[in-house]
Amino acid sequence: MTPVATPFFFYFLAGLTLLSAILVITRKNAVHSALALILGLLAQSGLYLMLYAPFVAGVQIILYAGGIMVLFLFVIMLVNLERSQKEEQFNRQKVAGTLAAIALGGLFVAVFIKGKALFPASSNQIAEGSNTQQVGELLYGQYMFAFEIASLLLLVAIIGAVVMAKKRI
């Protein structure tokens, strides 16, 4: 069986991610920005699939594209769009923005040039068929403590949201 992870797919998905990221910040209409963000998240989950991580890809679709972004759209739809369209879209911090872009771009170029030394040329390929099982075994075995702490953190966040949203409890 020929591998799925061909360069064509990588460049296609990466290009799609970049394009939608640019659309997110340039669209004046907030709903269009949110839709572009969804496209970007879906392209990212395609990239996860190429890395032989189907579980992460599936979770990305369920949580981000299907859950969080729907709530985003939900809120944006209720906001008065006519007023927000007249407001200025970009602020005037050109110097800080340029510096940040140069720094980040320099980092990328450095990683690209030194990449072969930083990362191993090839890693052990994880069996695609048992990917989910391996993720589960790691989460509930080796990283059990960290996983439970994270879930406790989420519980605190949920209770906090309820306390803030409700006037009387």
Next chain:
Amino acid sequence: MLDYVTSYLSSNTTPGQAGNLVWALIYILIVFGGVSVAVMAMNWLERKALAHFQIRLGPMRVGPHGLLQPIADAIKLLTKEDIIPERADRLVFWIAPLIILCASFAVYVVIPFGPTHAITDLNIGILFMLGVSSLSVLGVVMAGWASNSHYPLIGSLRSSAQMISYEVAMGLAVVSAILMTSLNPSGTGTLSMIGIVEAQQRQQIWYLFKFFPLGFIAFAIFAIAMVAETNRAPFDLPEAESELTAGFHTEYSGLRWSLFMLGEYAAMIAVSSIAVTLWLGGWLRPFPNALTGATWDLAFSLFPGFLFLILAAVAWVGVIRMPKHPYFRVQTLGLAGFGVVLGLIGLVLFVPPVRDRIQDIFWFTAKVAFFMYMYIWYRATFPRYRFDQLMRVGWKVLLPISLAVLIGTAVAGVVL
């Protein structure tokens, strides 16, 4: 080339796993064509069954007993004027029905109609199905917003709130079924749709009856949540005619509207197949472990053929009961022809090689068809919920029960 095509037939896996592109394409065409035909048949059956529930005749004019009504409807919808409201957001308005359609058809990639009859078997099968079908909420939200009108906006807000709420209970019910697949020596379960059915076969029980009544409660929660997920009665608030005209697709007409309908019915079939795969043993015939042996195998494999012969007999009874007036001659001939076709299909299903390959698909389809009939039944008998009642049922009844069932299943799996 020919070797490439024929090599799949002896490989005994799904085309996706065998990596055979030609057969994958053939399977995709068969499944999508089959689903489209099933949607048309469902459309006819729903109108007919609803009519009989209400002591009406339903469609009678186009073809014998209205059998050609869906085709006439499709032609009408295709030739209708396609209206886009003037101040609508044209791009989003245009994309919304396509998203719903793609989301509800994409899930068919992993549905197992038989041990080898699936387009592919993903390691994350059920996760993929839930994820992709949750994308159809986006289509609803976009349709409501892009129409730039009040009814669609309120309808889509209701619909998305409803779908997000019921997805939670639905997901927890699914998890409790997946927990049951991990009851094997290795201790790890599976998310693959084929793997789930095979686990039921190995444990010699449908998950509906596993840890009774835990499996049954989880199934009931899923069965309620899946009706709410597909926006069908009694949870059809998003399109409650009396308050919101047609809800999120009020402004849609012609072909675009029919895309919404196609997507809705395809999604109904898809969630029914999740329920069948998870709790009703998927493609397994009744009692695959209790009634074994060549005689029972033969008896069950003759079932599809006999069913089609019975249908043919029903059609012929219709022919005999048809009025003898010349006005009905075309209808009588049409019904007779339909009966003959059904009978021929029944005879073909008796041929041994066809019989062996078709029976998995037959049992799966029969179980799904049961759920589709239940959908019509709910619609005919239950009054619609009020929105606050709907939210209360979702969050305060179904969610706690499904959490309790999940914990109960985990405890039962460790203890028993």
